[in-house]
Amino acid sequence: MPYNVMIVDDSRSMRQVIRKILGVSGFKVGDCLEAGNGREALDLLERHWVDLILSDIHMPVMDGFGLLRALRDSEEWHDTPVVLITTESNEDRIQEALSLGARGYIRKPFRAESIRMHLNRILGVEEGYEPSGSDEESDF
Amino acid sequence: MSHQAAMRKAISDVLETMFFLTVDFEDRLPEGQLSLCQAGIPVWLKDGRTTVTLSMVEDFARMAAANFLGVDDDRVDDNEVADVVREMANMVGGGFIENAGDTKARLGIPTFSRTRGTIGGNSGEIPFAWMGDFAGIVTWDPVENSGNQR
Numbered sequence A: 001m002p003y004n005v006m007i008v009d010d011s012r013s014m015r016q017v018i019r020k021i022l023g024v025s026g027f028k029v030g031d032c033l034e035a036g037n038g039r040e041a042l043d044l045l046e047r048h049w050v051d052l053i054l055s056d057i058h059m060p061v062m063d064g065f066g067l068l069r070a071l072r073d074s075e076e077w078h079d080t081p082v083v084l085i086t087t088e089s090n091e092d093r094i095q096e097a098l099s100l101g102a103r104g105y106i107r108k109p110f111r112a113e114s115i116r117m118h119l120n121r122i123l124g125v126e127e128g129y130e131p132s133g134s135d136e137e138s139d140f
Numbered sequence B: 001m002s003h004q005a006a007m008r009k010a011i012s013d014v015l016e017t018m019f020f021l022t023v024d025f026e027d028r029l030p031e032g033q034l035s036l037c038q039a040g041i042p043v044w045l046k047d048g049r050t051t052v053t054l055s056m057v058e059d060f061a062r063m064a065a066a067n068f069l070g071v072d073d074d075r076v077d078d079n080e081v082a083d084v085v086r087e088m089a090n091m092v093g094g095g096f097i098e099n100a101g102d103t104k105a106r107l108g109i110p111t112f113s114r115t116r117g118t119i120g121g122n123s124g125e126i127p128f129a130w131m132g133d134f135a136g137i138v139t140w141d142p143v144e145n146s147g148n149q150r
Helices: A010-023 A037-046 A063-074 A093-100 A112-123 B003-019 B060-067 B078-100
Strands: A003-009 A029-035 A050-056 A083-088 A104-107 B036-046 B046-056 B111-117 B124-130 B135-139
Touching: A003 A010, A003 A037, A010 A029, A010 A112, A010 B060, A010 B078, A029 A037, A037 A050, A037 A063, A050 A063, A050 B078, A063 A083, A063 A093, A083 A112, A093 A104, A104 A112, B003 B060, B003 B078, B003 B124, B003 B135, B036 B060, B036 B078, B046 B078, B060 B078, B060 B135, B078 B111
Parallel strands: A003 A029, A003 A050, A050 A083, A083 A104
Antiparallel strands: B036 B046, B036 B111, B046 B135, B124 B135
């Protein structure tokens, strides 16, 4: 079953690149939403179902930590896997992100072929998490 | 690893991995005024704050943006170049921190500008070339001992 994915990054170009990589990686993608920061992501989540969130940390308005906190406190979204794609290397901040519920992180710069491998490993795709709401209607 | 070595490795890693560009490091600086695409990013190191600035000549920046997006150079608009240069500075800053082994360092949000000026004269600077031509330079200010707070 394909994953409905949301990519959250303040760089439109980076969102495009991640979207393209997902498209050719063999990772099963259904709808693919994009948000420029955590606030925009939460707004989209009021109207759309997603199975997986790929998020940057350093963003204006609401950063990745703000998004993780909001998701953790949400009845609907607290189980949704969030994978960080980030330049962050501060150990304390990475630990903080993991303690807030991030399933894992991919460091920028990354090679295209590493995305699927990382996502499968982080999510345990084949034998683990099963997208639950992918058959819901979406405008995308 | 010294800051100089950490920065060189960061530039090479970022440009090769995500922009498919291999650059050479040259000490020779171009003379005269250049039009540059420039992105600066604040970095809080354990011994203080600095700003890392990535400046690239327009043609090289456009080529890098095109490579990043997987399109021809003439299909990249100015906003996309700005966005890609900002993201490149973000990744170079992150790589610099990691290579320098500063596990408590933090990055700010990068800002972009187009500018015209001369090259050189910074406390830390690493010029780089592509196919023998000057392509850009990464500079950083002296570290200000203002603590590790944002």
